[in-house]
Amino acid sequence: MAASVLVLGVVVAFAVGRFPVSLADIAVALWSRATGVPSGLSPAVEAVVFQIRGPRVLAALACGAALAVAGAAFQGLFRNPLVSPDILGASSGAALGAVLAILLSFGIFGIQAAAFAGGLLAVAAVYAVGSTIRSGDPILTLVLTGVVLGSLLGAGVGLVKVLADPYNQLPAMTFWLLGSLSATSPADLVPLIAPVVLGALVLMALRWRMNALSLPEEEARALGLPTGILRVVIIAAATLTTAASVAAAGIIGWVGLVVPHLARFLVGPDFGRLIPASALLGGGYLLLIDTLARTLGPVEVPLGILTAVIGTPFFIWLLASSRGGWS
Amino acid sequence: MTLAADDLAFGYRGHPVGRGVTLTIAAGEVLALLGPNGGGKTTLLKTMLGLLPPQNGTVSLDGRPLAALTIPERARLVAYVPQSHHGTFAFTAFDLVLMGRTAHGGLFARPGARDRAVASAMLERLGIAHLSDRPVTMISGGERQLVLVARALAQEPRFIVLDEPTASLDFGNQGKVMRQIRQLAADGLGVLFTTHDPNQALGHADRVALLRDGGVMAEGPVGEVLTPERLAALYGAPVETVVEPGGRTAFLPG
Numbered sequence: 364m365a366a367s368v369l370v371l372g373v374v375v376a377f378a379v380g381r382f383p384v385s386l387a388d389i390a391v392a393l394w395s396r397a398t399g400v401p402s403g404l405s406p407a408v409e410a411v412v413f414q415i416r417g418p419r420v421l422a423a424l425a426c427g428a429a430l431a432v433a434g435a436a437f438q439g440l441f442r443n444p445l446v447s448p449d450i451l452g453a454s455s456g457a458a459l460g461a462v463l464a465i466l467l468s469f470g471i472f473g474i475q476a477a478a479f480a481g482g483l484l485a486v487a488a489v490y491a492v493g494s495t496i497r498s499g500d501p502i503l504t505l506v507l508t509g510v511v512l513g514s515l516l517g518a519g520v521g522l523v524k525v526l527a528d529p530y531n532q533l534p535a536m537t538f539w540l541l542g543s544l545s546a547t548s549p550a551d552l553v554p555l556i557a558p559v560v561l562g563a564l565v566l567m568a569l570r571w572r573m574n575a576l577s578l579p580e581e582e583a584r585a586l587g588l589p590t591g592i593l594r595v596v597i598i599a600a601a602t603l604t605t606a607a608s609v610a611a612a613g614i615i616g617w618v619g620l621v622v623p624h625l626a627r628f629l630v631g632p633d634f635g636r637l638i639p640a641s642a643l644l645g646g647g648y649l650l651l652i653d654t655l656a657r658t659l660g661p662v663e664v665p666l667g668i669l670t671a672v673i674g675t676p677f678f679i680w681l682l683a684s685s686r687g688g689w690s
Numbered sequence: 691m692t693l694a695a696d697d698l699a700f701g702y703r704g705h706p707v708g709r710g711v712t713l714t715i716a717a718g719e720v721l722a723l724l725g726p727n728g729g730g731k732t733t734l735l736k737t738m739l740g741l742l743p744p745q746n747g748t749v750s751l752d753g754r755p756l757a758a759l760t761i762p763e764r765a766r767l768v769a770y771v772p773q774s775h776h777g778t779f780a781f782t783a784f785d786l787v788l789m790g791r792t793a794h795g796g797l798f799a800r801p802g803a804r805d806r807a808v809a810s811a812m813l814e815r816l817g818i819a820h821l822s823d824r825p826v827t828m829i830s831g832g833e834r835q836l837v838l839v840a841r842a843l844a845q846e847p848r849f850i851v852l853d854e855p856t857a858s859l860d861f862g863n864q865g866k867v868m869r870q871i872r873q874l875a876a877d878g879l880g881v882l883f884t885t886h887d888p889n890q891a892l893g894h895a896d897r898v899a900l901l902r903d904g905g906v907m908a909e910g911p912v913g914e915v916l917t918p919e920r921l922a923a924l925y926g927a928p929v930e931t932v933v934e935p936g937g938r939t940a941f942l943p944g
Contacts, residue, residue, distance in 0.1 A: 442778040497703075568798045575789040578777055581741050586845070587765025587793025632779035635800065 369647045376420045376654045382411050414549060422547045422555055423653040424646035426612045427622075429559040429604035431645020434619030435626065435637055436566050436601045439577040440594060441502055447620035448605040451509040451598065455516035456485020457609040462523040462536045471546060474539070475554065475610040482606030485516060490598060502580070541665030542613035544653050555611040562604035566638060569597060573634035617670040618645055621678050628681060648674075691717045691752055693738065693768065693849045693880055699746035700730070700737040701904075706745060707733040708904025717848060720871065720881040722895035722912070724888060726925050730904040731884040732773075732853055738882065739851050740764050751848075765793035769842035771852040775834055780825035783837045787813055790844025805844075812840040816870060832863025839870060850874060852883040856890065868894045888921055888929075888941045900924050916941075 377389050388404055392412045395402030402409065433448035441450065449455065460481020464474040486509075493508035494501070520540075527533045575586045576593055583590050605619070625648075626640040649666070652673065656664045694714045701707035708730040715721045723731050736742045738749055740756040749756045751767055759767070769790070777786075790812070791805040813819045816836045826834055835855060842850050855871065856864040872894050875881050885891060891898045891912055898915050900907040902924055908915045921929045921941060928944030 439779070444778060571795075571800050572792065572797060574781065574785065575792045577779055578775075578789070579772070581736065582770070582772055582775075584741055584761065585739055585765060585768075585770035586789055586841075587762040589761050593797075627779075632781050633785050 366643065369643055369650075372647050372650050372654075373420055373424070376423070376650050377412065377416055379654060379658050380411075380416060381657070382407070384408055384411055384416070388412075418549045418552055419544050419547045419653065419657075420650060421552055422544050422611055423650040425556050425559045426544070426608040426615065427618055427649025427652075428563065428642040428646035429608040430615065430619040430649075431622035431626070431641040432563050432566055432638055433601035433605045434645075435623035435634070435641040436573065436597050437619075438623055439573040439634055440597050440601075441506055442577055442579070443506075444624065445620075446506070447616075448601055449513070449614075449619070450506060451489045451602065452485035452513040452516060453482040453602050453605040454609055454614050455513040455520070456488075457482035457606055458540055458614060459485075459516045459519045459523070461539050461610075461613070462520050462527070465532050465535050465539065466523050466527050468532075475551070479554075479558075479606050479610035482609055483602060485512065486598065486602040486606075488512060490595075500580075538665065539613045540667075542615040542667040542670075543656075543663065543665055544612050545657065545663050547611065551611055555607050558603045558607035562600040562602075562607075563642065565596065565600035566604075569593065569600075570634045570638040573597075573638070577634070612666065615649070615666045615670055617667075617674050618649055621674055622648055624678070625681070691848050691880070693749070693751055693882070695734075695738060695747065695749050697747035698734075698737065698744055698749060700733055700742065701745055702733075702742070706904070708901070709746065711747075711901075711904075711906050713738075713899055713906070713909065715849065715880040715882050717880045718875055718878050719897065720875045720883070720895045722891035722898045723882065723884040723901055724886070724891050724898055724924070725884075725901035727886065729901045731901055734901065735851055735853050735882070735884055739768055739770050741770075762793040765845055765847075767847055768849045768851060769845040769847035771835075771838045771842045771850065771855060773853045773855075773857055774831070775826065775838055777826065780827045782823050783813065783818065783826055783829065783833075783840075784809060784822040786826050786837055787841045787844050790841040793845060808846070809840075809844050812843040813837075815843065816840045830863070832859045832866060835859060835863070835867055836870065839867070839874075843874075847879070849880040849882065852881070854884050854886070856885070856887075864890075888916060892916055892939065892941070 374386065378384055378386055388408050389412060391402050392404055392409055430448055437446045437448055437450060438444050457478040460477035461474050464477035469477065489509045489512050493505040496504050524533060524536055527536060572588060572593060575583050575588050576590065580590060622645045623641050626637055626644050630636040630640045652666055652669045656666055656669050692714050695711050698711040699706060699709035711734060725731050737744055756764060787809040788801055788805060791801055791808060794805065813822055816839060818833060818836050818840065821829055821833055826837055855867050859867060868890060871881055871883060895912055897910060898912045899909040900920065907924060908920055918929045918931045930942040930944040932940045932942060
């Protein structure tokens with residue numbers, strides 16, 4: 364059922380927008396691309412479907428799924444339902460990389476590459492620092508290191524913004540930090556989707572082990588889990604999906620934190636079902652948000668704002684009506 | 691099969707807790723580890739489980755050091771029942787017991803039909819099959835303890851190690867859990883449990899080891915080791931003995 368809702372969402376997302384495309388035209392365009400038969404449609408319709416809206420729909424699905432799956436995996440790994448995929452500094456590292464690239468007047472690919480590298484480097488640094496500190500609970504040490512280094516990176520972002528040209532660079536930075544898919548082109552898809560699929564496949568493959576891994580450390584090890592190695596692999600995979608998503612769409616909060624809760628509400632805490640459910644819900648949710656973002660008003664609303672404005676009341680309603688017994 | 695500690699020193703890095711401990715648990719036998727709080731019972735237990743590396747000496751299974759086994763190999767031989775379960779997520783009792791099958795599949799393996807059958811059978815064996823679909827956060831402490839025992843059994847181990855299995859349970863549930871422990875030994879498992887109630891050791895264990903300040907004061911069959919004098923020395927407090935006309939003995943704090 365979830366999958367059919369998602370398909371419906373994709374169709375709607377293709378059709379609506381500043382340049383409406385009829386369902387028939389979409390079908391004809393896709394059919395002609397698949398079979399090689401000329402579609403007979405106007406070049407404008409083809410361009411909207413394949414150059415503009417198609418990449419954007421795919422990017423929204425990939426980013427939403429990436430953030431939600433990474434969030435679900437991290438909530439299990441860190442044994443804490445309040446954790447989001449940027450807990451280890453992936454987003455703040457990516458933000459610093461991106462604003463630096465904007466400050467240095469890099470092109471759009473330069474910005475994305477810098478954001479991706481910044482996210483990976485930040486998490487690697489957090490992990491390296493956190494695992495050299497050998498006192499007490501390794502999980503808590505890692506989270507605290509992430510929080511502390513994250514705020515240091517945040518200070519770095521602030522510094523770059525102060526140094527930026529306030530007329531050109533600063534608005535670009537602010538807009539990037541709020542998240543948007545408006546500039547997505549077909550060329551963006553491979554650098555986004557390849558790491559997301561790779562990371563998500565690893566997380567999907569390990570999802571049965573995440574159940575036991577979410578238990579207290581000693582229980583997990585007594586059940587036969589090599590917790591140390593698993594933790595490294597899951598952090599690497601979740602960071603890969605998060606960094607790729609942040610690089611493509613900027614910082615989109617909320618999805619990675621709350622979508623796993625919605626998924627848990629629907630399918631229960633078993634990670635075997637939670638991880639695929641999070642991927643579907645996250646992709647669908649961000650697609651909905653992105654479709655609204657480009658159709659609501661004359662100016663695109665940043666995704667980071669919409670995810671929170673729409674998601675928060677819904678989540679509060681869910682909390683109130685379910686009495687929270689699922690987490 | 692035997693699980694043995696030989697001249698074992700245990701503790702945390704830079705913080706030794708005990709030394710010179712030599713113990714043996716055979717299949718079909720219940721060994722109680724008795725001692726005051728802070729005497730090192732839990733630390734010794736974790737070392738016997740291979741969760742903490744020995745600081746000196748060895749823990750071995752049939753002469754093979756635990757350290758030579760892989761983590762999954764170890765989990766298929768020795769299972770752990772923690773004192774209480776504080777999971778983050780509200781797994782159902784069935785899902786929690788199914789996690790006991792972790793060491794029987796590969797890292798990427800989905801639990802199969804046999805894993806599910808074993809999990810169901812263990813819930814059945816402990817008489818808690820009716821709790822299968824209930825979240826473990828919404829059942830009583832005694833029921834949760836039985837779920838943890840079922841999970842340990844789902845590992846199909848040869849030894850079960852329980853950390854104060856009755857510490858948070860009411861009177862009735864204590865009896866229930868202890869009877870199950872006795873039954874496990876009757877089914878051929880070696881059992882090691884800690885307690886600070888000498889009567890529990892007296893009533894349900896074959897042998898007892900008295901642990902004080904990180905060392906074993908005495909070890910042997912319960913009837914021989916558990917004397918009022920030894921208990922008084924173990925706890926540093928006077929102990930009264932009540933003997934039933936039928937010959938059953940109980941100790942009371944004096």
